[in-house]
Amino acid sequence: MDALYIEKVSEELNQLFKKKKITGYAKENNSFSVETGNEQITFVLKNPNGIILKKEKIQDKTYLKKFRNLFIKSVSTLNKDRVIIFNLIKISVSGKTEEFNLIIELTGKHSNVIITDSSKKILYTFKEVESTVRNIKIGEEYILPPNEKKEFKEIKFGEVTPQGIEKKLYRFIKGLSPLNCKEIAFYVKNGLSLEEAYQKFITNHKNSNIAFLYFENKKPKFLTTFKYESLKDFKYIEFKDSPSFISAWQYFTEQFHIEMQIDTLKSKLVKLIERKLKTIDEKLSKMENPDNLLQKAKILKKAGELLKYNLHKIKPGVNKLTLTDYETEDDLTITVNPAKTPQQNLNDIFKKAKKLENKAVFEKTEREKLLSQRKFLEALKEKVFSLNSIQELQEIEKLLTTQREKSKEKEKNFPYKITLPSGKQLLIGRNRVENEIISLKLSNPWDIWFHAKETPGSHVLLKLDKGESPSEADIKFAASAAAFFSKGKNSGKIKIDYTPAKYLKKPPGTPSGYVIYKNEKTVVIDSSEFEKFLKNNNLLRK
Template sequence: MDSLYIEKVAENLNANFRKKKITGYDFTNNKFQISIEGTILSFILSNPNGLLIDRGKIENKTLLKRYRNLFIKEVKNLNLDRILMFNLVKITVSGKIENYHLIVELTGKTSNVFFVDENGKILFRAREAQTSAREIKTGKIYQLPPLDKKPFKEVKFGKITPEGVEKSLYKYVAGISPLNCKEIAFYMKQGMTLKEAYEKFIKKHKNSQKSFVYFKNGNPKILTTFKYDSLAELKFKSFEGELSFINAWDFFSRENQKTENLEKIKRELLKAVKKKINSIKNRLKQIENPEKLLEEAQKLQKQGELLKYNLHLIAAGKEIVEVTDFETGATVAIKVDPSKTPKDNLKTIFKKAKRLRNRAEHEKDEKEKLKRELLWLKVLKDKISENKDIETLVEIKETIFPEKKYKKKKEKTKPFREIVLPSGKTLLIGKNSMENEILSLKVANPWDLWFHTKEIPGSHVILRLEKNEIPDEEDIETAASAAVFYSKGKESGKVKVDFTRAKNLKKPPGTPTGFVIYKNEKTIFTTSEKFKKLLRNNLLRFQNT
């Protein structure tokens, strides 16, 4: 967006809003809004600048509230720069005419809005500005930003080449941007002189009634006031009509806001996911080796068995008892507590063995859960990086940050619903489309069973199995009922549920998140009642439901 584009916007504004009344002003979060008889113009003063046009009303929250109901006399572009000036007029009750000026400077980081009286005195400014080039405090006389360039006719040129024009013309000629220079240089490469190329460029600009938005990598990147020959390789979208230049800028601003929001959410999510990944890696390092714990438990168990048949060898005051291993014939030294009776020593050894077995089982389960969560997070990290759908990212954000909704109670969030059935088998159930995809294609083992309601949206359900294990019919029915329970067919009576081995799933390229195709499936007719009944009877042990 350059000063020539602002010039065309001024023409749009002047043609469509001249003689209309300003009914309100607002300035919030770098967005200055003007309400003109039901139309809201929002000037974005951050970098990059933007313009939005809407219908509706705004609240008067600025010191300009007293300057409502002024009529727009004229809108124009100032100083061959990115500046718009609304010339306003007020007719007092006594019939006196007062003139004011609303000046919108869209100059990148230094963008600002000023409201001045007919003598140029600044009555309001949207943002404080620190600059040594001019004094623009409230109560002072408004000064335009300094312009160290000249109109084209006043510039004297030395040796001229298209390459030099493309790189440097904008440094000397007022109202010309680097992009404009590229187009002028393109004409020169076709055999024109600089003057001919410049005049052709300006004529196209002046005569154009259409605006063009050019795209790079699918995102809008360039706004022009006519169709540029130098951008012929880029895709574009044209706008025409009474507000063609305003509507194009509105489209450009909204699309870029979407991109900015998308990237902001991505950065936030990736930071959070990386933090969780590092946390899980640290927790995995701290987990005791289940195999080692089990080995120690088996060793103690055997010592207990040997001591059981040799209690008579435990003499008072003895700390070590030597017994013969009846399997190997080797002598085994067993440490005992001389202050305890032989039976109490035996109980202590068996108790320690049991405790170690339980700890080994717990550590094994915890290690498996952490590894599964780590895999989920690594896949999720890749999905976030490549995702361009803001709705999916927001869905992921709500999964990762549920505590944002409940500030008082921060709950620990894990991937998927994990449900242990009465048989001891585990069901893993996706909570959203992203989890469904990761669960089915990355987390599930090839031999696990996958369930989903046929032609009805719902969660993907995985029944965990051992390799080569034949699933129990009761577990299949429960898993199918769970698929119905977590679907839109929950209250629809009997529903078809397809199930197949996870190895039979595939995701076609370009399909929406969570979409899979499958083969070798079987179908079961069931309702959600079986699963509901188990819930009511408290027969399920839930984790993170």
């Protein structure tokens, strides 16, 4: 925040709090609050600085108790810098007065709060500072932050250019920031001299009673004390109601805090998703190819068939037997266990072949499941990057959180999947983000999408093979599932729309999970069939 903006804020603070009594203070990690009756001013002491006004009392009145019941004589800034000074006065019962200064240094990451007496002796500091520039310690004299800049009229300029003004002027002139200089440079580009541009800028600043908040990529970016011509390409909000400058800064502070929460939560979710993706990839890398397993099983079965007709050739002590495959005329060497009978060796070979076939089926099913989860997580990761809603991000966080059951940690399946009696798969959304991913990312054009008509509920997707038509039983079952996972679950029969997924569309700018569709058919059904299925298969969640 630049010094000129803070100057406007201090003027509003003076209007709001002059002659009011301080009734309490509070300190947190990066903020300092002052209470005056039912109002509380909070200064955010980190980069970026912030200010928040709220109708709220401080509960614990023990902090800085000896500096309570001081009256605010005035609020101002000093040295054209980012420093707000509350001039305080203490009036004793006898009428004797004593003055103090509450100094709020809003200088980015070096922000601080100091209380001094009338002789500038430091009585309190939010954080002690010891440096070659100045010391901020209790008992020492308070010195303002160093400011070697000068007043505009004190400096003689040679030849100037708009580029030089924008990049260097703020280094020499008190109160100016790079953004201020960008505006002055804009005036110079449009024909004014540097002196004329500076005076125009200062006049605009002094005469304005409205703060402007500019946005970049939909995020709050700049706060100005008047409408900047150099920012004409940025979207902005005017704060016309008093206190304009405090309100705009508070809005900026709250929005920035939200953006920080969003960025932090996004980073956390991306890490969670990437960790799950890594686990899936590790599992996939350790799995055997089902086709290779089936090929091994085929070779073993061939060996077993050959051995079945040549058991008499297994002699005591023999561990290998070479036989000719009469179909291919190739020789096949079969390993046998000399400690077992020929029949036991034959049984072992067929058991191994069967085991490999079963493993191939399992590996194929597990691979498909993992690949499905991987596809879902990749889509979820993409969705996380696009979201700017804390609520939706928190829904994803809940979705990703592991749950404990009987002291064993189990991962939730992604997405929620049900196998129908016919063997077909249903994908069911558990929140609006999952609904969208199921409908738009995991669907094939020929899959059938179900949703309760005009009633909030889960998106349900019936997975089909390409060119396959769903049976009437599967349609009714999926529709019953859509009824079960809707707000109309307990309303008896309700209308369920269904349509091929290729007819789904998400309008730009709509919330997560919102889709429109066409060419739908409607079935009237209740949730009883699906609920019965869940009970029979011990899938009903309590």
